[in-house]
Amino acid sequence: MKAEHIISLAKQTAEQVASKAVEVAYEVTKKATETAEKVLLFSQSMDYMAKDICEIKLKLDSKFVTKEEFKLVRALVFGLVSLILVAFVAALISLVYIKR
Numbered sequence: 668m669k670a671e672h673i674i675s676l677a678k679q680t681a682e683q684v685a686s687k688a689v690e691v692a693y694e695v696t697k698k699a700t701e702t703a704e705k706v707l708l709f710s711q712s713m714d715y716m717a718k719d720i721c722e723i724k725l726k727l728d729s730k731f732v733t734k735e736e737f738k739l740v741r742a743l744v745f746g747l748v749s750l751i752l753v754a755f756v757a758a759l760i761s762l763v764y765i766k767r
Contacts (some may be wrong), residue, residue, distance in 0.1 A: 732740070
């Protein structure tokens with residue numbers, strides 16, 4: 668009788684352990700699936716960011732000028748504006764002296 672009782676307890680314990688193992692395996696699988704989905708979304712986000720960075724680089728290369736190129740244009744524009752202002756001031760001075 669004692670042996671049968673021990674065997675019965677062993678079976679119950681084995682069933683409980685097996686049941687708990689199934690629960691734990693289910694939870695682990697669930698967490699692994701969630702983690703895999705998050706990794707996939709993160710990977711897709713990284714791909715989109717990489718594409719955006721490439722687009723920004725292309726725009727920078729094609730639509731914007733370098734600082735050296737801008738210095739040349741700035742010097743030309745400042746020179747022309749200065750020339751126009753000098754001519755305007757000279758015209759004003761000549762008008763004042765002509766009227767006297």
